[in-house]
Amino acid sequence: MKLVLSSSPHQHVRRTTDQVMRLVLYAMVPGVLAQLYFFGWGVIVQMLIALITAVLTEAAIVTLRKRDIMQALQDYSAVVTALLLAVSLPPLLPWWITMTGSFFAIAIVKQLYGGLGFNLFNPAMAAYVMLLISFPAAMSSWIPPAELASHAVGLSDALSVIFTGFNSAGYDLNQLRFGVDGVTMATPLDFVKTQLGQGYTYSEAIGQAQFTDSLWSSASAGWTGVALAYALGGIVLIQQRIISWHIPLSLIAGVAVTATFLSMLNSDLYGSALFHWFNGAVMIGAFFIATDPVSASTTPKGRLIFGAAIGFWTVIIRTFGGYPDAIAFSVVIMNMAVPLIDYYTQPTVYGAKRAVKQTEGEP
Amino acid sequence: MFKQLMIDGLWKNNPALVQLLGLCPLLAVTSSVINGLGLGLATALVLIGSNATVSVIRHWVTSAIRIPVFVMIIAAFVTIIELLMNAYTYELYLALGIFIPLIVTNCAIIGRAEAFASKNPVSASAFDGLMMGIGFTLILVVLGGIREVLGNGTLLNGAERLFGAGAESWKITVFTSDYPFLLAILPPGAFLGMGLLIALKNIIDKKVAEKAAASETKTVVRARVTAES
Numbered sequence: 001m002k003l004v005l006s007s008s009p010h011q012h013v014r015r016t017t018d019q020v021m022r023l024v025l026y027a028m029v030p031g032v033l034a035q036l037y038f039f040g041w042g043v044i045v046q047m048l049i050a051l052i053t054a055v056l057t058e059a060a061i062v063t064l065r066k067r068d069i070m071q072a073l074q075d076y077s078a079v080v081t082a083l084l085l086a087v088s089l090p091p092l093l094p095w096w097i098t099m100t101g102s103f104f105a106i107a108i109v110k111q112l113y114g115g116l117g118f119n120l121f122n123p124a125m126a127a128y129v130m131l132l133i134s135f136p137a138a139m140s141s142w143i144p145p146a147e148l149a150s151h152a153v154g155l156s157d158a159l160s161v162i163f164t165g166f167n168s169a170g171y172d173l174n175q176l177r178f179g180v181d182g183v184t185m186a187t188p189l190d191f192v193k194t195q196l197g198q199g200y201t202y203s204e205a206i207g208q209a210q211f212t213d214s215l216w217s218s219a220s221a222g223w224t225g226v227a228l229a230y231a232l233g234g235i236v237l238i239q240q241r242i243i244s245w246h247i248p249l250s251l252i253a254g255v256a257v258t259a260t261f262l263s264m265l266n267s268d269l270y271g272s273a274l275f276h277w278f279n280g281a282v283m284i285g286a287f288f289i290a291t292d293p294v295s296a297s298t299t300p301k302g303r304l305i306f307g308a309a310i311g312f313w314t315v316i317i318r319t320f321g322g323y324p325d326a327i328a329f330s331v332v333i334m335n336m337a338v339p340l341i342d343y344y345t346q347p348t349v350y351g352a353k354r355a356v357k358q359t360e361g362e363p
Numbered sequence: 364m365f366k367q368l369m370i371d372g373l374w375k376n377n378p379a380l381v382q383l384l385g386l387c388p389l390l391a392v393t394s395s396v397i398n399g400l401g402l403g404l405a406t407a408l409v410l411i412g413s414n415a416t417v418s419v420i421r422h423w424v425t426s427a428i429r430i431p432v433f434v435m436i437i438a439a440f441v442t443i444i445e446l447l448m449n450a451y452t453y454e455l456y457l458a459l460g461i462f463i464p465l466i467v468t469n470c471a472i473i474g475r476a477e478a479f480a481s482k483n484p485v486s487a488s489a490f491d492g493l494m495m496g497i498g499f500t501l502i503l504v505v506l507g508g509i510r511e512v513l514g515n516g517t518l519l520n521g522a523e524r525l526f527g528a529g530a531e532s533w534k535i536t537v538f539t540s541d542y543p544f545l546l547a548i549l550p551p552g553a554f555l556g557m558g559l560l561i562a563l564k565n566i567i568d569k570k571v572a573e574k575a576a577a578s579e580t581k582t583v584v585r586a587r588v589t590a591e592s
Contacts, residue, residue: 135544
């Protein structure tokens with residue numbers, strides 16, 4: 001009989017990649033439902049388009065690379081990538097833009113680098129950045145939350161706008177985007193940025209009627225609801241130990257510290273931490289996007305640095321950059337820094353002496 | 364000799380696809396076919412001139428001072444080309460801007476002067492310059508074409524800048540879109556396009572090598588057919 005000596009823990013429950021990915025999908029459900037509630041059926045249509053494109057692309061490229069198709073598809077990673085991309089897109093984006101993004105994410109960002117586990121960048125976010133740079137106008141055409149819209153967008157309308165550009169009544173996307181009293185509805189981040197650019201102060205900008213009307217029908221309520229729903233899903237992921245707490249917590253803290261510092265400098269110009277937390281993609285970014293096991297940092301200390309830096313860049317780019325939201329840019333920037341972070345934050349092996357001390361004088 | 368030079372310049376040792384020299388102008392100006400073609404031709408002319416001149420004086424220039432001499436020869440030809448373009452294709456001259464004088468720093472040119480022209484006779488050097496220049500131009504045009512089609516939906520837009528007023532009608536509109544694919548026009552599109560072109564070349568090379576290997580094994584099988592009868 002062979003006795004194997006090993007240190008504790010002695011029992012392991014190893015999750016396979018597809019189990020992990022499926023749990024991530026389940027955890028996205030509350031967020032997706034919230035998006036469905038606030039922004040209409042478009043998000044579901046986008047998810048389907050992205051999903052079909054991603055799976056077909058994955059199958060095609062894996063065949064070209066002469067690998068096992070079923071194995072590649074059954075790990076659900078392409079599904080997760082497609083859905084993360086789809087939920088970040090404006091709900092009524094023309095279908096071919098979504099397809100382009102989904103194809104880019106799988107073919108260029110993931111498979112050209114060697115497939116799952118080898119991609120330098122987060123596929124969904126790299127594709128999002130590609131789309132944002134390529135189609136800035138289409139990518140910022142968010143529709144107002146359903147309660148505010150003068151023309152509600154049902155499933156058939158969403159389908160027809162996405163595939164033909166017009167809904168059944170003949171309104172195009174821009175007409176649908178006109179909300180109450182013919183005011184164009186931008187996302188709160190976009191709106192506040194524009195107002196600040198026109199010389200209003202921050203408190204004047206968020207004091208506008210569309211933000212303060214009522215709890216469930218103001219422009220920011222939709223975004224806050226979606227953010228909270230994703231945060232809920234994310235907390236379940238942490239509880240299930242699919243993701244560690246390091247990245248979400250440090251990202252959210254990074255956003256808070258940077259935003260608070262700026263707003264203490266001049267509260268007329270810079271938004272508060274709460275404003276940054278519950279608008280745009282910070283919550284889904286913190287729990288679902290930055291925690292991508294492949295392209296994020298892998299050491300505990302490194303994860304703290306990685307998350308905090310994403311939070312920092314998000315606020316900086318939102319405040320001083322040209323685009324209203326910045327989670328995608330920040331994640332892609334920090335993906336580039338991951339090898340460096342991992343190199344300097346390798347934990348010492350248990351029992352090893354602190355040999356680092358001796359060489360500390362040398363760079 | 365000349366056939367080998369042709370294969371090298373156009374394909375096997377293509378300055379853009381294989382040597383990866385002169386990437387700065389290559390990536391910067393290939394936003395349209397005509398820009399690519401204009402800069403490619405200018406570079407090719409400089410290459411022919413500098414290669415021939417370097418070859419002529421190769422016996423008198425010692426190796427200690429060769430680099431400054433090469434640079435001065437190249438700079439002289441670039442100045443000639445720049446003044447010519449300023450005179451005859453003024454709009455293209457404006458469109459290419461700083462990248463015409465920057466041909467001086469194109470490593471492909473000094474690379475050919477150093478690696479080939481300084482060791483070979485004049486006719487071979489001039490021919491090498493021509494082939495390398497055409498190889499470089501081809502890649503500029505192909506990359507420019509890909510980026511122009513994706514980004515603008517047109518081909519040969521602005522042909523009149525290079526070929527005179529009659530060429531205005533050469534413009535081909537492939538498609539029109541409300542949302543141009545800006546990435547293709549922006550610098551990242553150049554890097555992506557270049558990477559895909561290099562990948563394509565490698566695939567073709569691999570396929571050709573496989574075919575050659577396959578046909579070699581076939582010739583061995585044939586030998587014994589007549590032996591039995």
